[in-house]
Amino acid sequence: MKVGILISSWRGGGAEFVARTWADKLVERGIEVVRYDYAGTGDIPGIHVKHFPRRSALQSALALPGWLRASALQDEIDVMLSMLTYSNLAALVAKVRGMKTPLVISERNLASTFLPLEGRSGKIELRIAERLYRRTDRAIAISHPVAAELVSRFSIARDRVDVVPNPALPENPRRVPRSPKLRILAVGRFVEQKRPLLFVAALAVLSKRGHPVSGVFVGSGPMAQEIVGLAEDVGVEIELLGWREPWWQAIDSASCLLLASSVEGFGNVLVEAAACGIPSVAVPSALGVADAIVPGLSGILASDDSPEALADAVLAASKLPMPTSPINAWLQRFSVENSHRILHDTLLRAASRE
Template identity: 45%
Template sequence: MTDARTLPGEIDAPASAPSPLSIVFVVLSLHGGGAEFVARAWMEWLAARGHRVTVVTTSGKDTDRYLPEGVAAHSLGAARGHLAKARAVRDLFATTDADVVVSLQAHANLILLTAALLAGRRAPRVVISERNLVSLGLAHADLAHRAKIWVAKRLYRRADHVIAISHPVAGELVAGFGVRGDRLTVVPNPATAKVAGRAPVPRVPGLDAGVQIVLPCRLVTQKRPTLAIATAAELCRRGIPTEVVSFGGGPLLDAMTVAARDAGVAFTDRGWVEDWFEHFGPNAVVLLPSSREGFGNVLVEAAAVGVPSVAVSGALGVADAIVPGITGELALTDEPADLADAVTRASELTVAGIDAWLTRFSLDASGRDLERVLNLVMAKGADR
């Protein structure tokens, strides 16, 4: 591994596009999670290429300070209800002279698809992007979420093109949502955009100094953060000193604190930290114990600074974000013993020689893949 990693396309601005487009993005907001970060990165890259980029935020949340340079913004915060927001998006088709509109996540996807139905033949090309594995989360979902997915399964197939965050998500879109294979593309996330040029962590592989389990996620049910405490307790029982450091905060913090106290595990909550990867100890291993993940940006971010990761194989989307035996390990099950085994194996890894793999997740590579999809959609003209 080089002393200071510079990934292709992360530093220099991209050259101008041969045929600039008017591209509109529809997103919930400009800040708050992985999808918002990806949207901002894509918008900034496309604007630097010379495309005319506009973003429409569907919530009333004030995130304008995160607006990328060269991007125009519209807020639908004043519009109440799904249909009102869809009508507002439909009206923006004309005022922005949009060639193609891109949305991210189910909420924005459904607003865009409804707007396209209202516009009929006057609608621009519509590209939606699904970021989550939906089926694994339906068993415990409330009625409103189930209704939203029922509608999505009938509308997603109407998009001119669908972008999946990972191959497991793509498989679900075909099998569960009826999306045609020739209208579906996996575009890798620009997951290294935050860490480009950063020096690797001075890690010491092995267990001689114990393990620092780093938990880089919101403390919510889907992420199953208390499994990190259970895993640390299992490692401690094996005679391996283990602590858990959490980045993200969330509603399960009290439960984490109680679980750590009851298990006798050292636990530190750092809250939300944007550059969480700057705070690794020399014995760090990242653990993402989620029940499902569309992808897992944090797994790539950790690898980019030389820190191995562990995730549960049944979370599915993480398989695109970890190279087992190279950048981390996939635990066979979510049992603490299996997670502890995976953390032990991962601790021995020296994460090196992965520059070619990381390039797949560079901003330039992701931006060019997205631009290629948009140009193909414009060129072939969808049969709606």
């Protein structure tokens, strides 16, 4: 089997990490992989790369599907895997225009909620996805909530949607000591979707209740000054460590991790925290986090997204014992081996047009 992977770049966020991990494992198993990208960054030994010529945004949108169709034919690709919404749409347009290669799209987020946050371009992508996603041969969802949306919102048949767990389990996690005082972690970009100001507001509630509390941010982004300003206004102690990789190596102790995001397709950081012995708190209305946390075992789902509810959940999570045996058994679902096994089965079914 010869697999093509369409993604904008080999470096960047979570989807790019997953693409690299999957590609590495496919090659390790003797499967030839060709990567098609349209940002032209980063190479990996053993993987053939084709770069789409750089053009203006409009020219790229018009020419990318034709280039992909011709490349898939020339390279004799058995199955094409596209990653993220823009790549999915480009591959689907190529399919509509005559690409014969079986196509598997991979959706990493709750598109109907996430894309409108990106403004006009995101709303346009959503409207096109509503018309084209059903044309795919198979679809991969990062979580069960994303799979449900692919079926209900985008009209993909249930038997053509596969949930492939993210290979989010760290290879060498470090068990982080529990802090005797409330020391709450936030890991990720400082952007509206992650709601870092809500994180600070929850800490302020805990402080007003008389709990000595501090917050640690591992990440970066355009809202850094707003975070610092709000923390000063409400009298909460915080640290901004910048981005560290892996993030848990920068943490000497913690009580729990709080993911205050408004929407998540999954939430790798929740799995990573569990592997490090750190309980987590997430907001259930973020939806995708439900696959990344075991309530009462690896963390707590807050009752709602108010600062008070998050504060209650933080107190409950910080008392969880985090038993190693049952948590490790659950974590194996997110191992590289398990993720690759399910991915491989999905690609085989698509290639054989089952």
